Structures are given as structure tokens and as C-alpha cells.
Amino acid sequence: MHPLVRKLSLFSPLNTEEATALEMALGAARHVPAKKEVVRQGEEPRVAFVLLSGVACRQKLLDDGRRQILSFLLPGDSCDIGIAVLAQRDHSILALVDCTVSSVTDEALDYLSAQYPKLRNALHWAALVEESIAREWIANVGQRSGSERMAHMFCEHYCRMEALGLTDGPSCLLPLTQIDVGDALGVSPIHANRLLQDFRRLGLLAFGDKHLTILNFDILKQVAGFDDTYLHLNQLDSRRA
Amino acid sequence: MHPLVRKLSLFSPLNTEEATALEMALGAARHVPAKKEVVRQGEEPRVAFVLLSGVACRQKLLDDGRRQILSFLLPGDSCDIGIAVLAQRDHSILALVDCTVSSVTDEALDYLSAQYPKLRNALHWAALVEESIAREWIANVGQRSGSERMAHMFCEHYCRMEALGLTDGPSCLLPLTQIDVGDALGVSPIHANRLLQDFRRLGLLAFGDKHLTILNFDILKQVAGFDDTYLHLNQLDSRRA
DNA sequence: CGCGTCCTTGACACCAGTCAAGCGTTGTGG
DNA sequence: CCACAACGCTTGACTGGTGTCAAGGACGCG
Numbered sequence: 001m002h003p004l005v006r007k008l009s010l011f012s013p014l015n016t017e018e019a020t021a022l023e024m025a026l027g028a029a030r031h032v033p034a035k036k037e038v039v040r041q042g043e044e045p046r047v048a049f050v051l052l053s054g055v056a057c058r059q060k061l062l063d064d065g066r067r068q069i070l071s072f073l074l075p076g077d078s079c080d081i082g083i084a085v086l087a088q089r090d091h092s093i094l095a096l097v098d099c100t101v102s103s104v105t106d107e108a109l110d111y112l113s114a115q116y117p118k119l120r121n122a123l124h125w126a127a128l129v130e131e132s133i134a135r136e137w138i139a140n141v142g143q144r145s146g147s148e149r150m151a152h153m154f155c156e157h158y159c160r161m162e163a164l165g166l167t168d169g170p171s172c173l174l175p176l177t178q179i180d181v182g183d184a185l186g187v188s189p190i191h192a193n194r195l196l197q198d199f200r201r202l203g204l205l206a207f208g209d210k211h212l213t214i215l216n217f218d219i220l221k222q223v224a225g226f227d228d229t230y231l232h233l234n235q236l237d238s239r240r241a
Numbered sequence: 242m243h244p245l246v247r248k249l250s251l252f253s254p255l256n257t258e259e260a261t262a263l264e265m266a267l268g269a270a271r272h273v274p275a276k277k278e279v280v281r282q283g284e285e286p287r288v289a290f291v292l293l294s295g296v297a298c299r300q301k302l303l304d305d306g307r308r309q310i311l312s313f314l315l316p317g318d319s320c321d322i323g324i325a326v327l328a329q330r331d332h333s334i335l336a337l338v339d340c341t342v343s344s345v346t347d348e349a350l351d352y353l354s355a356q357y358p359k360l361r362n363a364l365h366w367a368a369l370v371e372e373s374i375a376r377e378w379i380a381n382v383g384q385r386s387g388s389e390r391m392a393h394m395f396c397e398h399y400c401r402m403e404a405l406g407l408t409d410g411p412s413c414l415l416p417l418t419q420i421d422v423g424d425a426l427g428v429s430p431i432h433a434n435r436l437l438q439d440f441r442r443l444g445l446l447a448f449g450d451k452h453l454t455i456l457n458f459d460i461l462k463q464v465a466g467f468d469d470t471y472l473h474l475n476q477l478d479s480r481r482a
Numbered sequence: 483c484g485c486g487t488c489c490t491t492g493a494c495a496c497c498a499g500t501c502a503a504g505c506g507t508t509g510t511g512g
Numbered sequence: 513c514c515a516c517a518a519c520g521c522t523t524g525a526c527t528g529g530t531g532t533c534a535a536g537g538a539c540g541c542g
Binding site: 070082131142186234 | 303476
């Protein structure tokens with residue numbers, strides 16, 4: 001299944017017509033090698049795009065070189081829809097591994113929204129979920145201790161990947177260096193390293209070689225105080241469009 | 242001028258017709274006393290609303306009672322447009338002083354968007370700015386030290402209030418206790434107190450009695466590493482709808 | 483082989499959290 | 513009118529979670 005169709009089906013399953021229309025609305029796939037920026041902070045934004053494969057992240061660079069990772073983009077995640085109303089990008093998007101992306105014009109999306117109410121709602125849902133995740137990150141970085149934060153990030157990533165069907169048993173792709181982990185959690189890379197070792201020693205997870213393997217999800221969730229409500233994966237049938 | 246008109250005019254000045262249509266789309270004003278929640282975490286969302294007067298905040302409560310303030314809502318800020326696609330609220334909205342709010346239905350907004358392209362773009366801009374601010378908060382809490390964070394929050398608040406014409410010289414409303422300040426910055430209230438005293442002693446600002454007074458904006462910005470790009474207040478004429 | 487990247491470890495310093503106590507103001511009820 | 517509680521602010525002493533510095537090891541790659 002097409003990554004975007006799979007993603008939007010999390011909100012509500014799409015029929016063949018909707019899925020086809022969606023795929024046709026996308027521009028040609030473009031390849032972005034690992035560690036390259038898809039778009040750069042400060043640029044004038046042009047088109048939105050959808051991540052088709054790989055994992056990318058939003059990140060912000062401070063003047064003095066500090067870096068904060070703001071979110072992870074997974075296959076099917078769309079990015080910067082309607083951003084053309086802004087004059088300047090306030091953050092970059094970095095491919096963490098080799099990625100393929102496809103551009104989408106706002107016109108194509110407007111057409112889809114007008115033609116297919118379910119797609120409109122699904123795109124809307126995706127945008128709201130992304131905002132919700134951003135808010136959870138604020139709370140995560142602001143309130144939780146280093147180990148809680150790390151556990152929370154891993155829980156979130158695994159849940160998101162699992163919802164997309166991108167897990168392999170207890171494992172999933174998470175192509176971060178320990179420096180990246182530190183920059184995502186707002187801790188130093190040395191501290192990230194020590195936290196990882198603690199988790200490993202406790203037998204909660206394994207992390208390395210670009211993959212996360214969760215060995216004891218229950219305890220990990222408990223450490224994180226993880227509650228997946230904010231991912232809004234269970235819209236319940238009552239609310240499906 | 243109506244608060245919402247004033248806010249959206251930051252993107253692009255509205256003509257009389259647009260302003261009138263906008264005001265008519267709003268439901269009756271409702272009063273919310275200070276310290277009361279406008280909407281509560283866990284509730285099923287119904288309608289969106291616009292803050293007409295006062296200051297409110299989004300906040301998230303963790304299971305163990307920790308609290309994180311996620312953002313401040315200023316007059317004209319709209320809230321949760323289109324949230325009806327979600328099954329459950331992931332955060333609360335709290336009135337920090339007495340507020341008045343007005344509800345808006347998604348239908349009314351859809352109509353306005355269809356009828357007035359400029360309003361559509363302006364609403365879209367407002368949503369993107371809010372997301373941008375959320376991302377900046379992640380970077381703020383994740384990367385900056387306590388004093389940098391505090392300085393940054395004050396700079397941001399003053400800039401936003403000033404853009405809305407809600408400042409009184411170097412002063413503006415900021416109705417937070419020191420506990421609130423701590424919860425917004427992710428520091429303990431005791432530490433928030435000490436940071437405030439530092440700033441006071443340095444003659445950078447005064448804070449108390451629900452008001453912030455900035456005495457040396459240049460230095461404060463410098464301490465914060467503040468760059469207002471992310472507020473997207475200067476869309477430049479080239480991009481105005 | 484030599485270099486770069488990433489991971490690991492130990493020693494030390496410090497920012498910020500916690501605990502505990504005290505003060506001023508406000509509001510309320512006897 | 514005063515006693516008292518509630519709240520918010522302030523201060524000091526102590527602790528501890530994290531950051532910093534420094535060094536070294538493992539691995540891949542040109």
C-alpha cells in the first residue's frame with residue numbers, strides 16, 4: 001500500500017477511488033540521501049511534500065550551534081501543507097537515512113479536499129495529530145527527567161511505527177546517533193549514552209545499528225508515564241468520517 | 242477593533258466587508274472567570290472558540306500532578322479549529338484572568354474561507370504561526386538554560402502583545418504566578434523566583450502584579466538569543482494575499 | 483594504513499531541584 | 513476588629529541530576 005494511503009487509513013480506511021485519487025495527486029518521487037536536508041531553515045517555502053520512505057526529522061539550529069530535534073517524520077507523513085503563506089521557514093528537515101519524498105501542490109490538495117470529504121478529514125486529522133505530538137514533546141522536555149524522556153520518546157516512536165505496520169516484531173527503524181538522541185531529548189550526548197546503557201542493563205530495550213528493539217514494553221511505558229491518547233490513533237468508529 | 246480582526250490583520254489588513262463577515266460568524270460571547278478551565282483535558286471536543294479578551298494558556302497535566310504550560314492564548318487567538326475530528330482533548334485550556342470567549346462552528350469558518358480567500362489565508366497563517374511557536378517552545382525548553390528560557394518567554398510574550406497593540410509602553414499584561422512561570426519554563430517555582438530576581442537586579446525587567454515591564458529589551462533579547470522570525474509577523478508585502 | 487565517526491568511560495563542576503522556614507497580603511468569619 | 517487561613521513570594525542549606533572535559537576504543541572507509 002502507498003505510504004500516504006496507509007497513514008491516512010489510520011484515521012479512516014480509504015476506498016479504492018480515494019486511494020487512487022490521493023496517489024495521483026502526488027508529484028514525482030525524489031531521492032534524498034541520508035544526512036542531507038530536505039529543506040533548510042531560512043529558505044522561502046515553496047511546496048509541501050510527503051515522505052514516502054525512510055525517516056526524517058524536523059530540527060532547529062540555534063545561533064550558537066545548539067540543535068533541537070522537533071519531531072520525526074515517518075513514511076506517509078506530510079509536511080508543510082499550505083506553508084506557502086509564510087515568508088520564511090523557521091526550521092529544517094533532515095533526512096536521517098536515505099529517503100524518498102514526493103511533492104504535493106496546495107491546489108492538488110484543495111481539489112482532493114473538495115472532492116473527497118473523507119480525505120479532507122483525514123488530512124486534517126493528520127495535521128492535528130502532528131500538533132498534538134509537538135505539545136507532548138513540550139511537556140516531555142519540560143517536565144520529565146532524562147530517563148523518563150528517553151523512555152517516552154521510544155514508546156512514542158514504536159507506537160507510531162507500529163500503527164503504520166512498520167515494525168518487525170519488537171524492533172523498528174530508528175536511525176539516530178546518540179548525538180541525535182541527545183538533541184531530541186534536550187540532554188547531552190554523554191548523558192544520552194548513559195541513559196541508554198541503563199535501559200540496556202535493565203533489559204528494557206536494545207538500541208543501535210539504526211534500530212530500536214523494545215524488550216519490555218510494559219515497564220518502559222511505566223518508566224515513561226506513557227499514555228498514547230495524544231497520538232489519537234483510536235478515533236473510535238463513532239467519529240470516523 | 243474586534244480582537245479577531247486585529248489578529249488576522251497582522252497577516253494582511255482586512256477590508257470592512259471581510260471584517261464584518263468575520264464578526265458575524267462568531268457566536269455569543271461567554272465569560273470565563275480567572276483560574277477556570279475553558280475546556281478540559283479528556284473531554285470530547287465540540288466547538289472551536291476565539292479568545293476575545295484576557296489571557297489563557299494551554300496546559301497539560303501529567304499523571305503525577307506535574308504540569309506543563311504549552312502556550313499562551315492572547316485576544317484574537319482562535320483555538321481548536323476543526324478539532325471535532327478528534328475523539329478526545331489531549332490538553333486543557335485555562336483562563337489566567339477573567340476572559341471572554343466566543344465559539345465558532347466549523348461550518349461558519351468553511352463558509353468564510355470559501356467566500357473570502359484572504360480570510361482563509363489569514364486563518365491558515367494563524368494556525369501555522371501557532372505551530373511555529375510550539376516548535377520554538379520545544380527548542381526553548383530543550384536547549385536553553387533557565388535564564389535564557391525565561392528571557393525568551395518574556396521576549397516572545399511582549400512581541401506578541403505588541404503586535405496586537407496590547408502593550409502600554411514597556412509594559413503588558415502577563416497574569417502569571419511564579420508557579421505558572423515555572424510550569425511554562427520547565428523549572429521549579431523556587432528557581433523561577435531566583436531567575437526573576439536576577440533579571441530584576443540587572444535592571445532588565447519588572448514582573449509582578451500580573452504585568453511584565455521590559456526595561457532593557459536589547460539586553461533581554463541578547464540573553465534569550467531571541468530572533469522573532471518564528472513569529473512570522475513580517476510576511477512582507479510580496480506574500481500578502 | 484590513517485582518518486573520521488560514533489560509542490564509552492571516569493572525574494569533576496555546576497545548574498537546578500528539594501526541603502524547610504518565614505514573611506506579607508488578602509479575604510473571611512467569629 | 514481581630515484571629516486565622518490561604519496564597520504567593522522569598523531565602524538558606526543541602527542534594528543530586530546533568531553538563532563538561534578529557535581520553536580512549538571500536539569500526540568503517542578511502
